[in-house]
Amino acid sequence: MKKGEQPEVSVKWWKGSQPKGLKSAGKLEDALKSYEAAKSKLEKSSDSADAAKAMEALDDIATAAKGVLAEAGKAKGNQDMDWTAEAMKKFDREIAAERKSVGDMVEEDDDGQFSDPEVYHVYLLAALKRLRTGGTMNFGVVLGKKAEDHRLAVHKSKGGKALAGMLARETGLRAMSFGVAMTPKAAGQAEEEALESEDQEGSGIGDEKSSTLILSLEGRQLPGLKKKLTKMLKKFKPLPFKGIKLMMEGKELQDLDDPEDTDHDDYDDESPANDPEAISRRLEELKLELAGLVREVQQVSNIALKGDLARLASQAGAQLRSQNISATEQALAALQTALRSGSATSSSGTSSSNGANNSLFASAETYEKFSKIWIGTRNRVEAEVEKLRSALVAAYEEDGIAGEIEKSFKSKVAPVVNALDASLADKLMAASKATDGDTRATMVADAQAILQRSRSYVDGESLLADLDDNPFVPLKIRDTMLNTLDALGKAIH
Secondary structure (H helix, E strand, C coil): CCCCCCCCCCHHHHHHCCCCCCCCHHHHHHHHHHHHHHHHHHHHHHCCCHHHHHHHHHHHHHHHHHHHHHCHHHHCCCCHHHHHHHHHHCHHHHHHHHHHHHHCCCCCCCCCCCHHHHHHHHHHHHHHHHHHCCCCEEEEEEEECCCCCCCEEEEEECHHHHHHHHHHHHHHCCEEEEEEEEEEEHHCHHHHHHHCCCCCCCCCCCCCHHHHEEEECCCCCCCHHHHHHHHHHHHHCCCCCCCEEEEEECCCCCCCCCCCCCCCCCCCCCCCHHHHHHHHHHHHHHHHHHHHHHHHHHHHCHHHHHHHHHHHHHHHHHHHHHCCCCHHHHCCCCCCHHHHHHHCCCCCCEEEEHHHHHHHHHHHHHHHHHHHHHHHHHHHHHHHHHHHHHHHHHHHHHCCCCHHHHHHHHHHHHHHHHHHHCCHHHHHHHHHHHCCCHHHHHHHHHHHHHHHHHHHHHHHHHHHHHCCCCCCCCCCHHHHHHCCCHHHHHHCC
């Protein structure tokens, strides 16, 4: 090991740099080998399960590096060991960079992200960023009545026709097409030159050629496709692209008129919600908030609690890097709640009244956010149920029994939806408005009891699994409920 040597997450580096006589060297080498194998597999699949294995391997590397640091640090008078210990102290930074790399390689499953406009906005931003980096991806598109109704999905391996079909199933829209989406750079120099001479008046396309998304159609050209998708990009901004160019077989297409288009809004809203500068400022505020909370986590003496808090901080950091403001706020709220509940008890095991009061008022906004999360989840579940109802009616309409099928469906499903009512959200909202500790504690306890009952109900209700496995339209009702209930269960204190 050389003096001042920078560590690398690499088997080759470790083999060439490790000092002789280090008993813990083998464990670090094995962990590095496992990570390189997991990363290689992830690079080919972009699958979240493979990403999880790569993350686990990085955890093993971190543990093994600490073992090396401990052993090397005990060796007195050995310069090589001293330099090794110094290198191991820098390993956390390299591992953090690898974690980001792993996260960037994951291409999330797109299903279930297109019904809710807010959820779709997050998907669209991430997807178009991947497209801008990768240059070329398949796409599917469906058109609705307004800009917020249109949906564009991109994927590097799923076929465009399959993407369009998925969008149609999830949204109920039938005007669809598909093809290959690309950046001007990926399309080649000829496309860039064509863009320079293109008349962009009224198209919403900026001066930078890179802000234009090129859609090479393989399916049919939908009336008003360019105009409608340009409006969609404006509606969901800030996005990497500001306008659309249509191509087919290497030739540019002129947009087809749509006499039935009733959307006359221009979507040039410069409100704070759509202001890139305002969003940038908010992201910076969240970054500072996370940094402050991380400093608090570092001061926690309980090792088990500190580990849980570190994982929550990592989740918040991942949401922040994806620029998902809402999800980051929720993750930070969960971290803050866990921190406050952990620090509300003194070292002697007795509660401090001042600490409890600080925890009480600091978490008022947190409980309100949790309430909104539950309401949002119920709304998504109801939307999923409605998709299935519509699909059933359409499937049996020609047989003349659609009404009977619909009636039977409602009678079976309504009790399930009603069982997962808004009472949890009501209790959480009441907790957020409570002005004294006793009332707050009562409301939180009631919310926890409702949450546990709901969790047990979802676990035991077989109809939820049947709804998800129906042959008409893919749903994720049970997973949606379980994910939210589990997250709230860990966060509500």
